[in-house]
Amino acid sequence: MSPRTKPPFRADHVGSLLRPAALKDARDKFAKGALDPAGLKAVEDREIEKVVRKQEEIGLQLATDGEFRRSWWHFDFFRGLQGVEMISAPPIKFHGVETKAEAIKITGKIGFAGHPMLEHFKFLKAHCRVTPKMTIPAPSTFHFRQGRAMVSKEVYPDLDAFFADVANAWKQAIRAFYDAGCRYLQIDDTAWAMMCDPKEREHSRARGDDPDRLPAIYREVTNTALSGKPSDMTMTMHSCRGNFRSTFIASGGYEFVAAELFGKVNIDGYFLEFDSERAGGFDVLRHLKGDKQVVLGLVTSKSGTLEKKDDIKRRIAEASKFVPLEQLCLSPQCGFASTEEGNVLAEDEQWAKLTMIVELAQEVWG
Template sequence: MSLFRSLPPFRADVVGSYLRPMTLKQARHDFEKGQLSAEDLRKEENNAIRASVEHQCNCGLDVVTDGEFRRTWWHFDFFDGLEGVERYDTNAGIQFSGVQTKSHNVRVTGKVKFGNHPMLEDFTFLQSLASGAVPKMTIPSPSVLHFRGGRDVVSPDVYPHLNEFFDDLVQVYRDAIAAFYAAGCRYLQLDDTVWAYLCSDEQKQLVRERGDDPDELAKIYADVLNRALEGKPEDLVIGLHVCRGNFRSTWISSGGYEPVAELLFGSVNVDAFFLEYDNDRSGDFRPLRFIKPGHQQVVLGLVTTKTGELEEKALIKARLQEAAQYVPLDQICLSPQCGFSSTEEGNNISEAEQEAKLRLVVDVAREVWGDSQA
């Protein structure tokens, strides 16, 4: 077994979003009130990202992100930048456990295309700061654009048949992968709540009530992902993060990975799966038996971002050994279970607690796999 990895995902990795500093929250507030120009807001974002990247490196990480500091949501901002997609207000926000988000969604109103996406420039700025670390770009997975609203958020005038929409969605992500690669990206993460929803009896029932078959949707989404990944450059690492919802320390879905494990782990050709395993709602490690042998990695999110209480090292190590009963330890990495701030509001955790969590992940990885992480 090797003691380190020369390519991402690293033994100590992250999902990607971080708590927004108060200076940035104030700048965004001033911008929304018309008291700050877009140019000045960009400068504040740049300053915050610069400080965050330095902080991530100081924590011992070999991977850095921009913390998603330019976004209000982990997914809507990316979809906003696509051609043929628009954001709109809904009657109610997304219902989490005991709390609702702002009332937003996105819908397809024209032919979807990647185009000249503004996040390409965002990645270029991150890359300029990365120094010796590997910059990771995070974007939502293609299934996220369809799942929440289904047929209702895809214009039947533009796409009379949904298979035409999925074909175009495949091309959008092929173009996105090519564009980020051309910009210098070698580590891309697709964030996906849908696979976790397809493990939830409650969420699957909601899908049936709107007239969709959750099992058929799973097959469609797996096919879209695999077609989007066809022909990707060999030196580009693409991971898929499966999330059960992360808003102000709350969640949406419950259920282990078993209902989708064979299809997801056994057939979707990403290089790494980032999996939440920070509580009982995530189930046991048995579904990991479907992880393909070889280069494919599974990044276990054993450190929660939802509370500030610090996990015990011994417990994390014990859980890593438990997971190694189903997939070799050499194919396992460690990370927080999700980002610390999937939306601009952030989780109910302090910046000091966030730092402690990052350092814990790094320390445990070094003790389990060796000192060298990259």
């Protein structure tokens, strides 16, 4: 079988990596006022260079910065947009644990006028010998968790105008990353998978939205955001059911959104969570249109226990009944540290999993 020379790669990963002790220590000192911004950046730079080298050493064809400059997978991007205010709010409840008490509120017109993460990407690119991969949250995640309740009715009496501005802001962001040299950009999208859980749909209604209409709305917003993507830029979407300290929020297969997500969203590839029964079966992939790649998230990032290769190969074979093997790739089901706290496993266990994914890709696809 022919090797993949463009992303997503046969052996890939979602993006975030466990923060090393030196970085955690520096961020703690910075929060306490014992380290200035320049001192923190110096530590971040050093640790990012190390983690890029490590990804290259184990044989990956891509490298991310591990999201080492972020505290959250999404809020750090959101707060760099116009019209967004960070507020204290009840923590997000995962199974058995809660996040920090932060949320966003839309208090002005949404816009994009540059972003600190553009410089973050440039640093990554300058230190990569492989393909540099950047990750940002998807436009639908800017709405789903907050919903109508967190969007100012004075600024946006009509949510159609809100969604139009969100789509345009992401469209500008995508172009800005392209102009910065990014050719592999991933949008992280928990909203699609969350909607597959009836409980989460009820929460959505309580926030003032109609979850039955959201898949079509999110498809339109995403496609509008992607409409200006240059042809030599690969964009993928990662979708999961929550990832914080090895816990989760939602359960349920992709069937509720499959027709819209896999058949009508103009993305180049999907990173899909399939590491547990909570994610449902592969039959939903029958809705896939065209030659899009599906990156199977069969290796869990929530536990340090290393999967058996034969088990993973068997599941890849099962998925190939619905999607040709040529269109399949392999990765963990999510990042290892969607927030700076990280999942409950050791760094050597993280690297063992990524190394195994590289080995499996060689064994399955050649």
